[in-house]
Amino acid sequence: MEHTPALLASASSQLQKLFETDEIPYASEEEVFRRIASVVGHLLRTDLxxxxxxxxxxxxxxxxVKLAMAASSEEEIAENIARLIIKRELQKAQIRLKYSRR
Known part of the structure; x- marks a missing residue:
């Protein structure tokens, strides 16, 4: 499901703060997903x-999270967790945007 650029930018901004990186693009959900999956994979290996x-x-x-961790490969685990993270941050961004317009 495609989200508005404002929603994606808001979620990406929050993710950059949480992961302490400035390398999370927000041009597309696919780019955000790939970057978060990469960061999650790195953290799985180095700092659980x-x-x-x-x-x-x-x-x-x-x-x-428990279901996501049950996947068969580290890459699949990272992708599953990335989806959960992005889904939750998009939900929170939607709420922020909804109430900031009032």
Whole structure:
């Protein structure tokens, strides 16, 4: 599902802060997904505690994370978690934009 550029930009901005990087593009959802999956894969290999802390801060559903972690490969796990992160940040961005217009 395609989201508006404003929504994608808002979510990307939040993700940049959470992951402490300025390398998250927001031209397309696919670009955001690829970059987040890459960062998640790196954290899976090098700093699982930091990844879990980020997931907690974003408020990703714990059961969904457990299901995502059950995948057969590290790449698939990273992609599953990236989808959960992006979905949650887009939800939060939608709420921020909705209430900032009032």
């Amino acid at each position: 505690n930091r990844l879990l802390h980020i997931l907690y801060r974003i408020d990703v559903n714990e059961q969904d």
